[in-house]
Amino acid sequence: MSLIHCHNLTKNYASKRALNQVNLSLEAGQPIALVGPNGAGKTTLFSLLCGYIQPSSGKVTLFGHPPGSQALLGKVASLPQDASLDPNLTIMTQLSLFARLQGFSNQDAEQEALRVLDLVGLVDNCNQKPTALSHGMGKRVSIAQALIGSPELVLLDEPTAGLDPANAKVIRHLVKSQSKNTTFVISSHNLDELEKLCDQVLYLDNGQLSQSVSMNDSQQQNYLTLTMSQCEVEVLVASISAMSDIITVEQKQDNEFIIQHDKANIEIALFTLFSEQGWQYKSLLKGRRLEEKLFS
Amino acid sequence: MNNSAPSQLQNTVIIASFEVKKILFNTRGLIAIAAFALVWLLILLYPIKDASEYLLDPSFRQLLVNLFGENSLNQLFSWKVAEMAIFWVIALFIFPLFSISVAADQFASDKSRGSFRFLTLRTSRDSLYFGRFCGSLLIQSILVLITMIATILLSVSRDPSLFLPALTSGVFASINIIIVLMPYTALMGILSLYANSSKQATIYAILLWAILFIISSFFSDHPSVIAALQWVLPGAQISQMINTHGLGSFMYAPMPLLQTLVLLTLGRLYMKRSAI
Numbered sequence: 001m002s003l004i005h006c007h008n009l010t011k012n013y014a015s016k017r018a019l020n021q022v023n024l025s026l027e028a029g030q031p032i033a034l035v036g037p038n039g040a041g042k043t044t045l046f047s048l049l050c051g052y053i054q055p056s057s058g059k060v061t062l063f064g065h066p067p068g069s070q071a072l073l074g075k076v077a078s079l080p081q082d083a084s085l086d087p088n089l090t091i092m093t094q095l096s097l098f099a100r101l102q103g104f105s106n107q108d109a110e111q112e113a114l115r116v117l118d119l120v121g122l123v124d125n126c127n128q129k130p131t132a133l134s135h136g137m138g139k140r141v142s143i144a145q146a147l148i149g150s151p152e153l154v155l156l157d158e159p160t161a162g163l164d165p166a167n168a169k170v171i172r173h174l175v176k177s178q179s180k181n182t183t184f185v186i187s188s189h190n191l192d193e194l195e196k197l198c199d200q201v202l203y204l205d206n207g208q209l210s211q212s213v214s215m216n217d218s219q220q221q222n223y224l225t226l227t228m229s230q231c232e233v234e235v236l237v238a239s240i241s242a243m244s245d246i247i248t249v250e251q252k253q254d255n256e257f258i259i260q261h262d263k264a265n266i267e268i269a270l271f272t273l274f275s276e277q278g279w280q281y282k283s284l285l286k287g288r289r290l291e292e293k294l295f296s
Numbered sequence: 297m298n299n300s301a302p303s304q305l306q307n308t309v310i311i312a313s314f315e316v317k318k319i320l321f322n323t324r325g326l327i328a329i330a331a332f333a334l335v336w337l338l339i340l341l342y343p344i345k346d347a348s349e350y351l352l353d354p355s356f357r358q359l360l361v362n363l364f365g366e367n368s369l370n371q372l373f374s375w376k377v378a379e380m381a382i383f384w385v386i387a388l389f390i391f392p393l394f395s396i397s398v399a400a401d402q403f404a405s406d407k408s409r410g411s412f413r414f415l416t417l418r419t420s421r422d423s424l425y426f427g428r429f430c431g432s433l434l435i436q437s438i439l440v441l442i443t444m445i446a447t448i449l450l451s452v453s454r455d456p457s458l459f460l461p462a463l464t465s466g467v468f469a470s471i472n473i474i475i476v477l478m479p480y481t482a483l484m485g486i487l488s489l490y491a492n493s494s495k496q497a498t499i500y501a502i503l504l505w506a507i508l509f510i511i512s513s514f515f516s517d518h519p520s521v522i523a524a525l526q527w528v529l530p531g532a533q534i535s536q537m538i539n540t541h542g543l544g545s546f547m548y549a550p551m552p553l554l555q556t557l558v559l560l561t562l563g564r565l566y567m568k569r570s571a572i
Binding site: 047050051052053054068070072073074076077078080082083084085086087088089094097098100101102103145 | 318
């Protein structure tokens with residue numbers, strides 16, 4: 001049974017078509033990324049998956065059930081964009097209520113609330129009201145609520161937007177650590193972040209699913225992304241191109257190059273070249289960056 | 297820690313009790329109750345405390361007859377406990393007004409700030425809808441019971457032998473008032489689903505009642521239209537209920553109960569289909 005299955009999923013807002021006949025089938029496992037420009041339909045797709053809105057046409061199921069059905073309650077969780085907790089009640093009160101609605105007893109509900117707050121490092125703030133928290137802390141609480149009861153599927157809409165780098169790292173670590181039992185679908189504009197977290201990337205553009213790429217496909221093994229500290233670009237490109245089993249060398253940014261090759265362990269030959277020429281490199285990445293895969 | 301999937305009914309009870317807890321253990325809720333208590337303190341101290349004198353006074357009785365007609369308020373003078381008779385009249389008019397205010401935020405705030413989205417992945421929309429309705433009605437019932445108990449205490453302080461008749465009248469009156477409040481609460485639930493804030497829901501309620509009042513005035517010469525409108529407009533039976541007493545008041549119960557049933561059905565459909 002598919003984790004998520006969409007068949008010709010379409011959503012119209014008045015005259016605007018936000019999603020256009022999206023067909024999609026995802027299996028449980030490693031985190032899945034959903035990327036696309038602003039207005040591409042990412043939040044609409046998330047809202048349909050959560051049952052917040054109804055599709056104009058087409059069909060969507062999660063674990064074989066339509067969104068919002070009784071069988072999915074507590075099994076699917078979400079960090080909705082722009083949703084905030086009740087400002088008049090403490091975080092503990094609200095998270096405990098959520099846990100109770102998922103079937104926890106009164107006492108267990110409080111323990112569960114503390115457990116998820118601990119995951120995002122906010123146990124000490126449990127008796128505060130949401131208004132007393134910073135934007136970043138509020139976001140972490142919203143992520144914490146999505147982890148109550150260890151759901152099987154968690155949809156995170158822009159989980160690190162507005163977070164400082166340290167807290168964004170905490171969230172990435174959290175997603176990684178929870179991925180064994182939970183499948184995360186993450187919508188974000190931060191491609192570096194998605195590259196670190198996700199194996200599969202879905203690209204939505206203009207309401208249509210235009211690409212689905214895997215970070216671990218076999219083709220990925222034939223590429224290297226080289227970032228140099230300082231070098232003479234023309235000499236570098238010429239030197240690498242002259243090496244055996246090199247197919248292409250393409251300069252992408254100032255000191256970044258994509259090398260397509262046809263040989264295992266080409267890295268050793270490259271390091272030898274750098275040593276001979278006295279060039280310093282910043283990084284050598286196996287494969288291409290997500291940005292490169294999506295937009296090249 | 298174990299969590300087994302709770303039933304819809306269990307979640308409805310959790311949501312309803314949480315609504316009551318929110319009012320009773322929250323500063324804003326307590327301020328609202330304090331304001332309510334203050335208004336009722338004034339009502340208890342003045343019209344209700346002096347009720348026995350008013351109702352036994354022939355000139356006051358004549359005034360009411362002149363105002364409302366010979367047999368329109370005759371039942372009011374047959375109450376054994378005068379305080380309870382005045383409580384009945386005032387409560388019939390005051391509580392629906394409170395209801396509009398208390399029940400105006402069943403859904404509006406949650407919907408506009410998006411916190412509905414946290415709830416609907418954990419509980420069905422039915423549990424949420426009926427839980428909020430029951431919670432709101434429970435809060436109003438608590439307020440009715442508190443005022444009823446205060447009125448009993450007031451009448452007993454005048455004459456201790458009135459305890460039993462005051463209790464009996466109080467129980468009948470309270471049940472009837474709660475029935476009267478049901479369609480108000482259900483209607484405010486629908487308006488609260490449509491509005492973006494409790495204030496907006498209250499404004500919609502005022503507009504709705506004003507429009508229905510204008511329509512009924514327009515058709516005042518057509519008794520069949522007026523009779524039909526009475527089944528549509530919550531509270532249309534209140535003026536006739538004043539002149540009832542004890543079990544007799546229940547003859548008007550089918551109208552609000554039916555209105556509640558229809559409004560809850562419509563609200564449930566709206567809740568199921570609305571985007572959140």
